[in-house]
Amino acid sequence: MDPRRAPEASASPQALAEENARLRRICSALIERVESGGVPHGGPYGAFEHSVLLAEQVRERTETLQRTLAALERSRAEAEAANLSKTRFLAAVSHDLLQPLNAARLFASALEGHRLPDESHRLVGSINRALKDVEALIGSLVDISRLDAGVLRPDVTSFPAEELLGVLAEEYRQVAASRGLELRHVPSGAVITSDLALLARVVRNFLSNAIRYTRHGRILLGCRRRGDGLEIVVGDTGPGIAPAQQRVIFDEFHRLGAGGADDDRGLGLGLAIVERIAGMLGHPLGLASRPGQGSLFSLRVPYGTAPATPQAVGHETPGPLAGARVWVIDNDADIRDGMVALLGGWGCRVTSAATPQRLEGMPPEVLLVDYHLGEGQPDGLAVAGRLRRRYPGLPVVVITANHDAALKARIREAGYACLHKPLKPLRLRVLLGTLLEAQRPRRETR
Structure with missing residues (x-):
């Protein structure tokens, strides 16, 4: 037996207890010493404790970050779903709501x-003006919603400035005359690059405001050639705008008092829409005005190159439509009846149907076709394509409430004209006169 282990083997329970107590004191002293040196980075135990604390903080913050990211992902998905729902709603508004209008x-x-009779004619005029007001209000709400949703995309092409300005001058000349105002238009031979429909929206707003706020005098629609583009200007002899108001008039729902009961119909969205469209197109806006000296709104549009083929819309005085054979295809019976009544009043011989299979008689000289022809039916472009193969060179006008840039590009590439709902009768008449004038040699040989 090892003599060094003999005492331990023969130790009494009391001795063992004392030894155990001594060892506990030693351990306690060692732990106290280590802990007393446990300042950050001051010893192994302190470092270990600090590491454990940091690990716990990292774990908690990681969990918080993961919860935040999950919440953001849910919010993003909800926002995308809401935006998609809004886009679908806008599509429904653009078509279904505008159909009866x-x-x-x-x-x-x-x-x-x-x-x-005079009284009946006055009432009809009042109805037409009220419908125009409804159209303007709905159009403003739909436009601002499209811009907010980011679903409005420009369809930029080159076209003669007069293709737009000449038509607008003819359209608003009558409106100005009804208010006792003179509208002067200075034609331009420049070719510009823009989205024709969106640019028309801007210039229409300028003209509407000029007529609304001008009590006497004249309105000017013209252009100035600048080094970096064509400046389209609309001037008036109205009350002018104070300097403090010249910035805020572009804010949403901001309207200037016009001093007349007929002018309290807008929502104050017109110039807000103008500013957003101009920004989207990259066309700088301008405003020069002094109180009591009128106002001049302007928009600078880049120059373009002459299109390979002339555009369909002209600005000449509407030519005679008497005897023109026009086919109308629309799945809405009220639209067909309204087109028959309007075109018939212009002297056209109109044949209308919901589908091309129901059309018969002499070949058409112009086709007016709605783009949306109902669930399960081919769209207006497909129908127009089949009819044009049957009647080569047939002029086609596609009518739609859809302002999608891709659709407008498809219509243009097919060689068709495009009009948006609600139709403006004067614009339709000018367009028909232009298309028929281009077809005159063919008509005379028949």
Whole structure:
């Protein structure tokens, strides 16, 4: 037996207890010494404790970050779903809501062309003006919603400035005359590059405001050639705008008092829409005005190159439409009846149907076709393509409430003209006159 282990083997329980107590004191002293040196980075135990604390903080913050990212992902998904729902709603508004308004405008315009007693003619005029106001209000709400949703995309092409300005001058000349104002238009031979429909929206707003706020005098629609583009200007002899108001008039729902009951119909969205469209197109806006000396709004549009083929819309005085054979394809019966009444009042021979299979008779000289022809039916482009193969060179006008840039590009590439709902009768008449004038040699040989 090892003599060094003999005492331990023969130790009494009391001795063992004392030894155990001594060892505990030693351990306690060692732990106390280590802990007393446990300042950050001051010893192994302190370092270990600090590392454990940091690990716990990292774990907690990682969990918080993961929860935040999950919440953001849910919010993003909800926002995308809401945006998609909004886009679908806008599509429904653009088509379904504008359909009855389009039909009502067609009927009212057809009635205005009839010989009616003075009182009846006055009432019809009031109906037409009220429908135009509804169209403007709905159009403003839909436009601002499209811009907010980011679903409005420009369809930029080159076209003669007069293709737009000449038509607008003819359209608003009558409106100005009804207010006792003179509208002067200075034609331009420049070619510009822009989205024709969106640019028209801007210039229409300038003209509408100029007529609304001008009590007497004249309105000017013209252009100035600048080094970096064509400056389209609309001037008036109205009350002018104070310097403090010249910035805020572009804010949403901000309207200047016009001093007339007929002017309290807008939402104050027109110039807000103008500013957003101009920004999207990259066309700088301008405003020069002094109180009591009128206002001049301007928009600078880049120059373009002459298109390979002339565009369909002209600005000449509407030519005679008597005897022109026009086919109308639309799945809405009210729209068809309204088109028959309007075109018939212009002297056209109109054949209308919901589908091309129901059309018969002499070949058409112009085709007016709605783009949306109902669930399960081919769209207007497909229908127009089949009819043009049957009647080569047939002029086609596609009518739609859809302002999608891709659709407008498809219509243009197919060689068709495009009009948006609600139809503006004067624009339709000018377009038909231009298309028929281009077809005159063919018509005379038949």
